[in-house]
Amino acid sequence: AAGVIQSPRHLIKEKRETATLKCYPIPRHDTVYWYQQGPGQDPQFLISFYEKMQSDKGSIPDRFSAQQFSDYHSELNMSSLELGDSALYFCASSPATGELFFGEGSRLTVL
Amino acid sequence: GENVEQHPSTLSVQEGDSAVIKCTYSDSASNYFPWYKQELGKRPQLIIDIRSNVGEKKDQRIAVTLNKTAKHFSLHITETQPEDSAVYFCAARSHTGTASKLTFGTGTRLQVTL
Numbered sequence: 516a517a518g519v520i521q522s523p524r525h526l527i528k529e530k531r532e533t534a535t536l537k538c539y540p541i542p543r544h545d546t547v548y549w550y551q552q553g554p555g556q557d558p559q560f561l562i563s564f565y566e567k568m569q570s571d572k573g574s575i576p577d578r579f580s581a582q583q584f585s586d587y588h589s590e591l592n593m594s595s596l597e598l599g600d601s602a603l604y605f606c607a608s609s610p611a612t613g614e615l616f617f618g619e620g621s622r623l624t625v626l
Numbered sequence: 627g628e629n630v631e632q633h634p635s636t637l638s639v640q641e642g643d644s645a646v647i648k649c650t651y652s653d654s655a656s657n658y659f660p661w662y663k664q665e666l667g668k669r670p671q672l673i674i675d676i677r678s679n680v681g682e683k684k685d686q687r688i689a690v691t692l693n694k695t696a697k698h699f700s701l702h703i704t705e706t707q708p709e710d711s712a713v714y715f716c717a718a719r720s721h722t723g724t725a726s727k728l729t730f731g732t733g734t735r736l737q738v739t740l
Contacts, residue, residue, distance in 0.1 A: 548727065557715055557730040558670065571727050605669060613658050613719060615728055617669040 517541050519618035521606050527624045528596050536591040536621045540608030546570070547589045548607040548615060549581055558605060564589060596625045628653040628720040632731030639706050640739055647734045649716035650698040658719035659692060659699045660728070663712045670715060674701070706738045 520539040528534050540547050546565045550558035551574075560573035564583035575581075578596075583589040593600060601624050607615040629652040639645050651659075657678040662670035676683045676690045676699065683690050687706075692699040703710055713735050717728040 546726075557732050560727050560729065563727055573727065603667075613726060614660065614672060614675065616672070619669050622667075 519606055519608050519616055521604075521618035521621050523621060524619060525622050525624075527626065529626055530596055530598065532596050532625075533592070533594045534596060534623060535593070536604055536606075536623075538589045538591070538606030538608075538618060540587055540589070540606070541610075541616060544587075544608035544610050544616075546609045547583055547587070548609070549575075549589070549591050550605040550607065550617075552603045552605060552620075554602075561591070593623075596623075598625050601625045628656055628718055628729040630716060630718050630729050630731040632716050632734060634734060635732065636735045636737070638737045638739060641706060641708060643706055645701075645703045645706055645710070645736055645738075647701045647714055647716065647736075648698060649700070649718075649731050650696075651718040651729075652697070653718065653720045654694075654697065656718040656720045658726070659690070660717050660719075661688075661690060661701050662715045662717065662730075664715060664733075665712045673714075703736075706736075708738050708740065711736055711738045 522537045548563045549561040552558045561575040563571045567583045579593050581591045603620045605620045607617045609615045632649045660675035663673045664670045687704045689702040713733045716731040719726045
């Protein structure tokens with residue numbers, strides 16, 4: 516079965532640089548979520564999209580932005596990177612029934 | 627917004643014993659409660675979920691119970707095996723308009739020893 520695809524899997528950036536993460540949800544899933552998980556932490560909700568429209572916003576810094584495109588893939592853009600942005604970033608998608616299915620994650624390291 | 631508390635933060639059991647993890651939630655409108663298992667550096671994987679119209683659900687060695695009145699739900703793992711060792715997260719879904727985000731508990735690190 517198709518799963519949520521995230522790229523890149525690993526990313527190393529310097530402080531103040533910009534990074535873009537991509538997510539391809541499971542086909543026919545109508546909602547995409549982005550979560551950030553620091554070492555030893557629980558996943559923190561960043562933002563979600565329902566049918567390509569932003570539907571909810573969590574603890575997402577103003578330096579971050581996201582969007583969902585016409586083909587349903589989503590991108591998380593992070594600018595002016597800080598050391599504290601180093602984390603695993605998960606994308607998840609869900610069908611109308613609400614179960615969340617997570618991608619493998621993108622590990623961002625900011626040096 | 628929703629707040630989910632999870633206990634204990636760490637749990638060590640011997641192989642074959644049972645493990646119980648408990649969570650409480652704050653939003654009485656929450657109606658979906660999944661449990662995720664996460665191994666180090668891997669993605670959270672859904673292991674079982676329960677909806678608010680059901681009090682208990684079982685899948686082989688795993689069961690979840692829900693008490694809506696008290697706003698708490700629990701994960702029960704019986705006959706634990708070393709491969710059950712992982713971090714377990716509970717979560718609750720609170721509806722916000724057309725989408726519903728999951729709020730996670732802080733996780734329980736389960737260690738199953740031989």
